[in-house]
Amino acid sequence: MVKHLDILTCCLLWLIGSVIAVSCSSVDDPAMGNGNGASAISFKFTIYTDETQISSRALGVWDENAANIAERILDVNDMRILFFDQSGLLLKSVRPSYLDYTGSDVTNDGYYSLSVAFNHDYFDKFDDKATVPFTVMILANLESIGGKYSAYSPGNTRVSDIADSFVMATDYFPTEDNGIPMYGIKGFSVPKELLMQGIDAPFAGQIDMIRSLCKIEVADKIVNTIVFPDGEKYPKVTAVEMVSWVNQGYIRPRFDDYQPGLKFANIYPASPVTSIVSARETDGRYRFYCPEAKVKDMKFRVTAILSPGGVPQQFETGLDSFEAEIGDELVRNHIYRFDIHAFNTILDLDVRVSDWIAQTDEYELDDIVSMEPDGFLKWDYDATDFAVTTEMYNGQQEEQLSILNGTMSFATGRFHILSPRGATWRAYFIPGENGVDAFEFVDVDENGNIADGSQAVFAEGTVGEPATIHIRGKGAADFYRHWAELVVEVRTLDGTVLYAPLTPTMSSRIIIYRENKL
DSSP: OOOOOOOOOOEEEEEOOOOOOTTSSOOOOGGGOOOTTSOEEEEEEEEESOSSOOTTSOTTOOOTTOOOHHHHOOOTTSEEEEEEOTTSBEEEEEOGGGSEEESOSSSOOSEEEEEEEEEOGGGGGSOTTSEEEEEEEEEESOGGGTBOOOOOOTTTOBGGGOOOEEEOOTTOOOOSSSOOOEEEEEEEEEEHHHHHHOTTOOEEEEEEOEESSEEEEEEEOOSSOEEOTTSOEESEEEEEEEEEBOOEEESSOSOSOOTTOOOOOOOOSOOOBOOOEEOEEETTEEEEEEOOEEGGGOEEEEEEEOSTTOOOEEEEEEGGGGHHHHOSEEOTTEEEEEEEOOSSOTTOEEEEEEEOOOOOOOOOOTTOOEEOTTOSOEEEOOTTTEEEEEEEETTEEEEEEEEETTOOOOEEEEEOEEESTTOEEEEEEEEOTTOTTOEEEOOBOTTSOBOTTOOBSEEEEETTSOEEEEEEEOSOOOSSOEEEEEEEEEEOTTOOEEEOOOSTTOOSOEEEEEESOO
16 A cells, blocks of 8 residues: 655746736725725736646546646636735725736636735734745635635634535536635745835745645556456446445645644534546546545445456445555545456455655746745754854844854855746855855765865755755864855846845845854
């Protein structure tokens, strides 16, 4: 059995920038409330689920461990974007179909550019130099599956109040026109002056969208088949049907903090139905979709012919027979695969569970350096010889790494730059007081030992790959304090030089000190 609970899902990349004025054609949802007299802020959302188009693959045909366009699309006319303040209180609710929209006019291609501007006095509560925390929630593809978005009231609705649900029709199957319901949420903290300043506003992060359905696959993997005179192999499966299932579900998972993995279902309190759902078949694999449910409420029926001219025989099995393998709940965004090997007993099945893997890639964000969610520089070190602290410099919170004088050990920093595509990065030191030739980069072997002769004044790598650097003080310290600024320079294909944000406050520098005591 393979059971992964990672969430490799449709990705939404968010670029916050001033792209329109309040007077432009973007229209706020009437349910947003008003912000008369309050400060105006502007956002540009760059959204995609999969940049690579698979036009040669027909809808309904999947590669193993891959999602086709029908499973990854987000209908811009069937979405809600909700903004919450620091306390989790709703500020605005946006319908993207009201906004300036850039995307394919022919088919849903998984790429969108949305622009919105609104006023709200929440942002007036922060000083111009302050960092503004807020949360963004996405609800998608709800109406196409039989749901209805609630008209939540700004100022009275909290994050915990969002509980939209849906009822699935028996003939539901994802297509380009009615995708799978999805949900995503992410908290951001962005300096207020950057929110307001226009085109230089920073990239804020990424929202991972998770599907609100499970996919069940039953495959004909019978090994004791015989080729008969009619040229067909028997026994063979001819149909698979779900005969007991739960047809109602929540678009939202049980817990919003799903980064560690989805482990628990958010099951709608409804009794299972017995209306029959016929699975769609492709190359001997039968597929259907359902909301989260207790496995005891789920049962499917397999129809098979054992020999030419034989009367079709039916076999039923409940998913609770496989509770040891899959648990007692079907969890959203997972695929449950059942392989039939023989018909001497219907229980001769193998079952596997896997995460619902979507093909994702970075989208080129022009001349803006974007970081993997939570991908800012983080340190690993021995607290005996190193310390990381934060200080305020000119009203901006900065991070500093202190190195105890005399230690020959190193601190390890990790970060992940997503874009611009094709760019390279170089980390180096800008000397401050006594900072010339005071620090160095080193390479470390698999045993954690510094590689001989690896000392260097810079480290470099390729944008798009997780990066690791190792830093230590260089030589004997002859002054009380040495310091320098660590920066990461990003150079695009056309030679443009940018600087990567290294901390959640979007600072592009980290101060490195050598001190006699920590």
